Amino acid sequence: MRVAIIGATGYTGGELLRLLAKHEKIEDIEIASRTYKGEPLFKVHPHLREIYKDLTFISPDEVDSDLVFTATPHGASLKIVPSLLERGMKVIDLSGDYRFENLEVYEKYYKVKHPGLPEANIAYGLPELFRKEIKKADLVANPGCFPTGSILLLAPLVKHNLIEERVIIDAKTGVSGAGANPSEVTHFPNVNEDIKPYKVVDHRHKPEIEEKLNKLGKVRVSFTPHLAPITRGILTTAHTFLKENLELEEILKLYREFYKDESFIRVYEEIPKLSYVRGSNYCDIGGFAIDDNLRLVLFSVIDNLVKGASGQAIQNMNIMMGFDEKEGLNIIPLNP
Numbered sequence: 001m002r003v004a005i006i007g008a009t010g011y012t013g014g015e016l017l018r019l020l021a022k023h024e025k026i027e028d029i030e031i032a033s034r035t036y037k038g039e040p041l042f043k044v045h046p047h048l049r050e051i052y053k054d055l056t057f058i059s060p061d062e063v064d065s066d067l068v069f070t071a072t073p074h075g076a077s078l079k080i081v082p083s084l085l086e087r088g089m090k091v092i093d094l095s096g097d098y099r100f101e102n103l104e105v106y107e108k109y110y111k112v113k114h115p116g117l118p119e120a121n122i123a124y125g126l127p128e129l130f131r132k133e134i135k136k137a138d139l140v141a142n143p144g145c146f147p148t149g150s151i152l153l154l155a156p157l158v159k160h161n162l163i164e165e166r167v168i169i170d171a172k173t174g175v176s177g178a179g180a181n182p183s184e185v186t187h188f189p190n191v192n193e194d195i196k197p198y199k200v201v202d203h204r205h206k207p208e209i210e211e212k213l214n215k216l217g218k219v220r221v222s223f224t225p226h227l228a229p230i231t232r233g234i235l236t237t238a239h240t241f242l243k244e245n246l247e248l249e250e251i252l253k254l255y256r257e258f259y260k261d262e263s264f265i266r267v268y269e270e271i272p273k274l275s276y277v278r279g280s281n282y283c284d285i286g287g288f289a290i291d292d293n294l295r296l297v298l299f300s301v302i303d304n305l306v307k308g309a310s311g312q313a314i315q316n317m318n319i320m321m322g323f324d325e326k327e328g329l330n331i332i333p334l335n336p
C-alpha cells in the first residue's frame with residue numbers, strides 16, 4: 001500500500017514516519033512539505049536517518065497515494081482534504097477541521113468559517129467507540145489529544161448512566177502538543193519548573209468531548225487544560241458524581257467489561273503514570289476513588305503524539321483498510 005503524509009515536517013508527521021517504518025503493509029511513502037521540497041527526510045527528522053533510504057520531500061500538490069494523512073493545522077486541512085477525496089484518495093485528517101457534526105460549534109471555537117462537509121463517508125476516528133463507521137469511511141477525522149484521553153475515560157460511566165450530568169475534566173499536557181513551531185508560551189524558561197492552566201473555560205476540545213460523549217448519554221463538560229514541563233503525555237483527571245452509591249469493585253468490573261476486547265486500553269486499580277504509556281498507543285485508565293460526597297475521581301494517561309494523534313491515525317488506517325488493528329503499533333512503553 002502507498003501512503004502519503006502532508007505536513008510531514010511536523011511532530012505528528014515525524015511520529016507517523018517512526019511508526020510506519022515497522023508497518024508490514026506499507027510499500028511506499030510520500031512525504032510532503034511546502035518548505036522542504038527536494039530536501040532529504042533526515043534534514044528535518046535526523047532520528048530517522050538510514051531508516052528510510054533516499055526519501056525526499058515533495059510538494060503537497062504532487063501527492064498521489066492510496067491513503068493520505070493530513071498532519072496539518074486546522075484551517076489548512078479544510079483547503080487540502082476535499083481535492084484529495086475528489087481524486088479518489090482516502091484521508092485521515094489529524095486536525096480539528098472534520099471532527100464536528102455541528103459546524104456552528106466548530107466556527108465558534110476555531111474562529112474559522114467552515115465551507116461545509118464534503119460528500120464522503122466521514123467518521124470520528126476513535127476506534128473503541130466508532131469502529132463500524134471508521135470501517136466504511138473515506139475520510140476519518142482523527143480525534144484531538146485531550147478528547148482521546150477524556151472520552152475514553154468517561155465513556156463507560158456515561159453509557160451506563162451512572163453519573164450526574166455535569167463532569168469536570170482537568171488535564172495536564174506535555175509541550176509537544178503545541179507542535180514543532182516554538183513560541184513564547186513553549187519557550188523553555190516559561191515552561192520549566194512550572195505548570196500553567198490555559199484556555200480555562202473555552203478550549204476547543206471542550207465541545208469536541210461534549211459532542212462525542214453525548215452520543216452515549218446526556219453530559220455537560222467543564223474542561224481545563226494545563227501545560228506541564230514534560231515533552232510527551234497527557235494525564236487526565238475526571239471528577240464525576242455518582243447517581244447512587246456504588247462499590248469501587250463494581251465500577252472496575254464495568255470498565256474491564258466495557259474495554260475487554262480493546263487491545264490498546266488497559267484498566268487497573270492503581271493510579272496510572274505517563275511513563276506507563278510513553279511512546280506507545282496505550283490509553284491506561286485507573287486510580288478510581290470515591291469520597292463521602294459520592295465524588296468518583298478517575299484518571300487516564302496517553303502519549304499525545306501516539307494514541308493522541310499518530311498511533312491512533314495508524315489504528316484508523318488499519319481499520320479502514322481491513323488490516324490487523326495492531327499492525328505497526330506493537331510498541332512497548334518507555335518507562336522511565
Ligand SMILES: NC(=O)C1=CN([C@@H]2O[C@H](COP(=O)(O)OP(=O)(O)OC[C@H]3O[C@@H](n4cnc5c(N)ncnc54)[C@H](OP(=O)(O)O)[C@@H]3O)[C@@H](O)[C@H]2O)C=CC1
Pocket residue numbers: 006007008009010011012013032033034035036060071072073074076094095096143144145176177178179180181304305308309
Ligand atoms: N502535537 C500533538 O500532540 C497533536 C496534534 N494534533 C493536530 O495534528 C495536526 C499537526 O500537528 P503537529 O504535527 O503537532 O503540528 P506541527 O506544527 O508540528 O506541524 C504541522 C505541519 O503542517 C505543515 N503546514 C503548516 N501550515 C500549512 C498550510 N497552511 N498548508 C499546508 N501545510 C501546512 C507544516 O509543514 P511545512 O511547512 O513543511 O509544509 C508543519 O510542519 C494539527 O492540526 C494539530 O492540531 C492532534 C493531536 C495531537
Ligand SMILES: CC(=O)N[C@@H](CCC(=O)OP(=O)(O)O)C(=O)O
Pocket residue numbers: 074094095096143144145173174175176177178205225227
Ligand atoms: C500544549 C498544547 O498547546 N496543546 C494543544 C493541543 C491541541 C491539539 O493537538 O489538538 P487539535 O488537533 O485539536 O488542535 C492545545 O491545547 O491546543
